[in-house]
Amino acid sequence: MKIEHIEAFHLSARCEPAFQSAFSTFDARTACLVKITTDSGLVGWGEALGPAAINKSIILSLKKPLIGKNPLHIEPLWLSIYSQLRDQGQRGVTLCAQSAIDMALWDIAGKFWQAPIHALLGGAFRQKVKAYATGGFRVIGQRHCDTVQAECQQYQAAGFQGVKIKIGYGVEEDLLSIQTARAVLNQGEKLMIDANHGYDMLEAIRLGKEAYLYDIDWFEEPVLPELLANYREVRQKQPIPVAGGETWHGRTHFQWVLDHRCVDILQPDVAGCGGITEIKKIISAAETAGVRVVPHVWGTLINLAASLQVLAIIPPQPPRFADNPLWLELDQTNHPFRHAIGQSSHSLEMGEMTISQNPGLGIDIDENLLKPFIVHD
C-alpha cells in the first residue's frame, strides 16, 4: 500500500454571537483537515489544532516526501517529517500540521487492520468516558456571570457532571462568575476554571487563593505558556491544582514541564502535540512522573474521535478497583460544522460518551459536506 494523494482543507464558518476568551474573539470557527488517500482506496482523515491557513500550507509542503511511502510505517514517517522541520520546527504550528498527518495515517492503519486505533496502540482500559462541558466564554454585550449562570443550568440539565468556565477577564469579575457557577452546580459536580493565560503570576495566585473556596477541580492555563517558572510558582503559591498543555508541542517540551513539576494535570491535544504517535509517548512520560493526563480537545468530530481513541489508552492513574474517572473535554460553544462534516457513532448519554470500536477513527467524513465551508486560499 502506498500514499497516493494528500489534500488539506481550510474550513471556516461565521459564528453568531461572537464570544471571547481572555485574549481572543471568536467570530468564526475554522479548521484545517487533511485527507490522505492510498493506492488501495483506503482513506484517512486528520485535523490540526491552530491557524488553519498556516497548517494547510505546511501540510501541503510535506506532500512530496510522503507520496509513494507505505502509510503503515507510521513511526518512520513521523521521524522523517519531524527531521525535515527540526532545525526551525520542534514546536508550535509545525507540530500541529504534523499531528494532522499522523492522525490520518493511524486512521488508515485502523481501516487496514480492521481495528479501532486503541486496539493497535495496545488495547483499551475503558469503553466509555465521562464528559465535561467546556463553555462559559464571555458573550459581547452581556454580563459574564449571567451567561455563566444560564450555561451551567443548561449543562446540568443535559446530564454533564462537570463544567469548565472561562476566566481571565479580571479577578473581581471572574470571582463573581465562579461563585455564580458553583451556586448552580450541585455538590459533587465538578467545576473547572480556564484563564487562557489571561493573568500575570500575581493575579493568578490571588485568584487561586480566593476561588479555592468554591471547590474548583483545576485552574487551567493561569499564565503565559512560555513562562514555565511562573507556572511552577502559581502551583506552589495557591491551593488549586494547575493544568496546562494545549499550547505545548512535542515530547521534549512536555518532558521539561514534567521534570520541573509545572502542572498537576497535563493537557496535551492530539491535534497539536504531534499526533497519536507522540501523545502515546507523552502519556507514558506523565505516567512515569505520576502526573494526571486529561487531554485538551477542540475542533471538529475528527479531533473528538481521535481524542476518544487516546482516552481509551490512558492507564488508570493509579491502578485500583474504583478507577479514577478520566474526563473528555466537550466544547459546547457554537461551531457550525463541528458535526456537519460526516457521521460518527459517538453519542452523549447522561454525561458519558462511548469510545468507538469501529476501524480507525470510527468516523465517515463526507467531502461534499465540507464544500460550503471551504476557504480557497
Ligand code: CA
Ligand atoms: Ca483551555
